[in-house]
Amino acid sequence: MNLLLTNGNPMPNIAIGTWRFKRNGTYAIVYEAIKDGYRNIDCASCFRNEREVGRAINDCIRGGIVKREDLWITTKLWNNCHGEENVIPNLKHSLADLGLDYVDSYLINWPVVFRKDITMPVHRDEFLAPGEIPLSETWKGMEAAKGAGLARTIGVSNFNIARLEEILKDAYYKPEFNQIEIHPYLKQEKLVNFCQKNDIKLTSLATLGAFDRPSMIKKKDEPAVLLNPVLTEIATELNISNAQLIIAWLVNRGIAPVIKSTNPNHLRENLEAVNIRLSESHMNRIFSISEKYRYISSEYFEIPGSPYTHDYIFEE
Numbered sequence: 313m314n315l316l317l318t319n320g321n322p323m324p325n326i327a328i329g330t331w332r333f334k335r336n337g338t339y340a341i342v343y344e345a346i347k348d349g350y351r352n353i354d355c356a357s358c359f360r361n362e363r364e365v366g367r368a369i370n371d372c373i374r375g376g377i378v379k380r381e382d383l384w385i386t387t388k389l390w391n392n393c394h395g396e397e398n399v400i401p402n403l404k405h406s407l408a409d410l411g412l413d414y415v416d417s418y419l420i421n422w423p424v425v426f427r428k429d430i431t432m433p434v435h436r437d438e439f440l441a442p443g444e445i446p447l448s449e450t451w452k453g454m455e456a457a458k459g460a461g462l463a464r465t466i467g468v469s470n471f472n473i474a475r476l477e478e479i480l481k482d483a484y485y486k487p488e489f490n491q492i493e494i495h496p497y498l499k500q501e502k503l504v505n506f507c508q509k510n511d512i513k514l515t516s517l518a519t520l521g522a523f524d525r526p527s528m529i530k531k532k533d534e535p536a537v538l539l540n541p542v543l544t545e546i547a548t549e550l551n552i553s554n555a556q557l558i559i560a561w562l563v564n565r566g567i568a569p570v571i572k573s574t575n576p577n578h579l580r581e582n583l584e585a586v587n588i589r590l591s592e593s594h595m596n597r598i599f600s601i602s603e604k605y606r607y608i609s610s611e612y613f614e615i616p617g618s619p620y621t622h623d624y625i626f627e628e
């Protein structure tokens with residue numbers, strides 16, 4: 313059930329994602345998920361539901377369902393909070409909302425920088441160009457958060473190799489995590505290899521194809537990874553669901569999936585899937601799926617005149 317970190321500490325290797333949980337439903341889903349065995353919860357300040365997540369966590373701790381030290385809580389620095397001096401104040405804000413003294417993991421959400429007063433740009437002037445606040449400067453703030461004990465581990469999300477190298481070149485603490493989109497339609501072999509060689513653990517977002525995401529970043533005729541016929545064939549042979557097969561394929565690659573669900577049956581089957589071992593031949597059949605699709609695109613950041621491009625963010 314655990315993914316071993318470089319320092320030997322274990323991280324439960326499946327997380328419940330909390331993106332787009334509606335505020336009034338979040339408490340019950342997170343509370344029940346912890347009761348049912350989830351120990352890893354993926355949050356972000358931009359999900360705007362950390363208070364509800366925190367209430368559920370703290371009620372579970374107070375009720376004796378779980379101990380704080382057995383939970384792994386991740387949260388993320390939003391794009392308008394880059395800059396060394398902004399990291400600790402923003403982490404403290406998330407900690408206050410979550411009702412926690414520390415998080416287990418704090419991640420820079422994107423290698424994209426907005427003006428401080430802008431939550432989501434609608435005009436090009438609302439971005440700061442790459443390099444105006446170098447990622448390595450923000451990273452110094454992340455290191456300070458780790459040094460202060462407010463984040464046990466620090467890392468990044470949606471970083472490609474070039475962006476990781478910007479941080480690695482003079483990091484005191486190396487990034488311990490990179491959370492990126494990975495599933496059978498986006499295998500990310502080059503980036504996964506780079507991270508694994510550099511002891512950067514991977515967690516996956518949009519693991520099942522994120523079909524609940526906003527329509528602005530959805531295409532009408534997009535493929536559904538969950539319905540892929542090769543996956544259906546293998547899952548039928550193994551008598552498991554397609555979702556379980558994707559989860560097992562990731563865990564067998566040493567990647568910890570993050571998956572959102574509001575459905576108790578799905579939550580249970582997802583948790584059970586981390587114990588499924590796949591043969592080399594099953595793994596290879598999944599690797600041989602040729603379709604390629606990215607569900608979480610950078611369209612939000614590519615408004616006309618924006619200094620950020622798909623290649624800057626995602627190009628391998």
Ligand SMILES: NC(=O)c1ccc[n+]([C@@H]2O[C@H](COP(=O)([O-])OP(=O)(O)OC[C@H]3O[C@@H](n4cnc5c(N)ncnc54)[C@H](OP(=O)(O)O)[C@@H]3O)[C@@H](O)[C@H]2O)c1
Pocket residue numbers: 328329330331332354355421469470491516517518519520521522523524525553555556570571572573574575577578579581582608
């Ligand atoms: N770092 C970032 O920038 C970033 C970006 C996006 C996401 N994330 C993180 O990654 C998490 C997961 O990504 P996501 O929420 O976009 O999408 P996802 O986990 O790929 O997909 C969620 C969808 O899958 C369905 N689902 C879950 N388990 C299932 C199962 N066993 N069988 C069939 N359907 C199932 C859910 O429906 P039901 O509710 O009906 O189960 C939900 O609609 C997020 O919640 C968030 O924590 C991070």
